[in-house]
Amino acid sequence: MFKKILIANRGEIACRVAATAKRLAIRTVAVYSDADADARHVKACDEAVYLGGSAPKDSYLRWERIIEAAKATGAQAVHPGYGFLSENEEFAKACAEAGLVFIGPPASAIQAMGLKAESKQLMEKAGVPLVPGYHGAGQDPQMLQQEADRIGYPVLIKASAGGGGKGMRAVESAAQFQAALASCKREAINSFGDDAVLVEKYVQRPRHIEIQVFGDTQGNCVYLFERDCSVQRRHQKVLEEAPAPGMTEAMRKEMGEAAVAAARAVNYVGAGTVEFIVEQRAGGEMNFFFMEMNTRLQVEHPVTEAITGLDLVEWQLRVASGEPLPMKQEELQISGHAIEARICAESPDNNFLPATGRLDVARWPLHVVFRRNADAERFHEPAPVRIDTGFGEGDAISPYYDSMIAKLIVHGATREQALARLDEALAQTHIVGIQTNVQFLRHVVGSKSFAQADLDTALIPREEAVLFKQERLGMPLAVACAVARTLLQEKTLAGADPFSRRDGWRSHGINLRPFEFEFHGETVKAQLSYLHDGALMLKAGDVSGALVFTSDDAEIDVQFAGQRTRASVYASGEMNHVFTPSAATQILAIDLLEHAGVAHAETGRLTAPMPGKVVSFSVKAGDKVSKGQALAVMEAMKMEHTIAAPADGTVAELLYSPGDQVSEGAELLRIS
Incomplete structure (x- = not known):
């Protein structure tokens, strides 16, 4: 086994590899960019080497610099993680030439499977069905x-x-x-x-089902069952689960053997994933076709770990050091059901536009990775809830890398138990300071299609009516939570000083205190009445009732207008972020003195919704445009995004050119 490895990646996968290496008493070397100088993966490793600028081309894609770092620190092997250089055959060759073990397949296998066209020709010869x-x-x-x-x-x-x-x-x-x-x-x-x-x-009503394969240097190859990755947006996975719902033992065996045949065709070594598109036909019949092979560990590998009780990173390290596969095909078994949710910095209601910013609050449900060792370290009991992340509270999500913040993985005895556990864990995930898809994930998990395992890659657009722009916490309760938090904060600040109290006590009459909020674009006027007996009456819009609340360090128990909930409320400036077991929302508290007399006017400006690069404009000065018309294309977080006109008008001026880097909020063009 290796004594020291370099992890040529960042974020949660670098932390994930480092955790297994530490358990196996292998020392680790991290690499980092300017943007990641204080990142969690740097702290998770024993040593760290600076690579360069924040952009991947200036840091994580500089394989010559990475090899220099490995040799300088005495690392024996390089783990590429996924993304960046993980499927770069030139990097794999360079590692071998430098006397370093590449913890992945041979360069020849990466090359053979790296180009989709050539790999499909190869699969055709191997007898693997093709689209x-x-x-x-x-x-x-x-x-x-x-x-x-x-x-x-x-x-x-x-x-x-x-x-x-x-x-x-x-x-x-x-x-x-x-x-x-x-x-x-x-x-x-x-x-x-x-x-x-x-x-x-383009296959109609397709499912995306992939098979985890593993090969060693002795010629052994096994499949570790399947994962269903059908729930996608922009052709990127949102939820993954194992085993695939509705999979028969006969089809599992057929797909697994086809995946092993694909791996053997390129003399595959290490962890790999063979992806299939599955056509669903009437009567429940399913046909599968080869799509591609990912010659690396997948983002969704934890669900396979959960149902098999195996540590796939440990398998990678053992195979790369020359050991045979730890188990044979007949020894592998499926236990229970696992689901992974990708928590991303993005706005689902705005076409999944990536978001950047600081994690002012990042609270996760109680979790572990592997609960305990068992059976002579061959198996691990899967944790009910697991979080894989490379970020902590106070960290920044930059525009240079992927938008994924964390992976939330749950395991249960059945799919139904795993679903319930996932919704509860998502409810306990509190992120403030940046937009995320957490509530959207809860909507997907609770949708009829997903709950009933009616899966295909069009699930999200098919369930659009119940997934997007959904407010599950009503205005009255949101106002009550915000008022309760304000009163608790004032009580904390006032302490024992009676002259600092703002509870409205007076020797006669009932004190009335006005509040004003903005809730989903609507202004809400509220009034709090302090009664003689210490009771509170609240009027929120047209809803009135007694306001009763108690609190501990973590939550507020709020009762108002016949409703009761436990809420965690975090303030970010005037914005209150409210998290309850059933839903989460935001409600803006308006300072009545500060905002007195201030009017807000709509403008026809077209601004960059995130930092990125201008790719193109589809209009020029003088062109007439309609609201919603595509005007520009930007690139951010490795994806292209179309920017639409905010209103009807005429293009007065283009303020940038294709290729220009722009900051969030920069005005791209003027519409008169």
């Missing part, structure tokens, strides 16, 4: 359109060197093809340095 499509080397736009016309719409354009939904577009008609192709190629060259694409038939 009808064009996988050739020709890239002439007109020829690609002819192939799409031949296949029949809808089709899917995919970057040949891609992954993670980048460089991928579904095209419904021939008229949309060229614009979608151009966008795919731009995104592919920016993310992978290669703009080659392939075109495939």
